[in-house]
Structures are given as C-alpha cells and as structure tokens.
Amino acid sequence: MTDGDWVVALEVFRASLPRRGDRGRDNRLFLEALHYCAVHNITWRALPERFGKRDSVWRA
Template sequence: MLTRMTDDDWATVLRVFSASCSRRGPKGRNDRRFLEALHYFTVHNITWRALPSCFGNWNSVWKRF
C-alpha cells in the first residue's frame, strides 16, 4: 500500500512520542495501524466511512481520532 509506514518511519514515531504515553484509559490496540489510517485518510481526502477495512472499523478509528 502506498501509505504504509516503513520500519524506519515507525522507529522515528516511537522515539518522538515516547514521552507522551497516555495515563488514562486503555492503551490503544494497534498504534501503527491507527497512524497509517490517519495518513491514508488525509492523503486520499476521503470520508471516515470510506476508510478501507484493513485499518479496522472506520467508526473505531474516528472515535480514537
């Protein structure tokens, strides 16, 4: 997929956001898939409902956003 994060990209994300761990609520299930969904959403300028199912339920992604 054109918008998939490389392992190097993901390592950078982990370094940048390591200090911002959530202190409330349950931990997100798959942070990488969530960020890829957001990237896909913005690059392709689609509605939340048009988000491909490979990113999970569109409504769950939207609520987490």
C-alpha cells in the same frame, strides 16, 4: 510507512503516553489509517476494509 519511520513514530507515541485511561492497542494501524485519510482526502467513514471497521480503527 517504512520501518524506520515507524521507529520514530514509536518514540513520539511513548513520549505522549497518557497518564491514565486506556492505551492504544495498535498505534501503527491508527497512524496508517490517519495517513491514508490525509493523502486520499477522504473522511474516516470512507476508509477501505483493509483497515477494519472504522469504529474500531480509531480505538486501535
């Protein structure tokens, strides 16, 4: 993901912020992990170690 793509993604995240509850801590990590799963056609459990613990990434 380029920095320009990330700027656009940030606008989307800001527009869809929840009104209550916990907010994401690292939206970019989550989005990159989601993209990786889609491109490589893998399950969330098969994410490489560089994304951290799989249970933590989706809460990122």
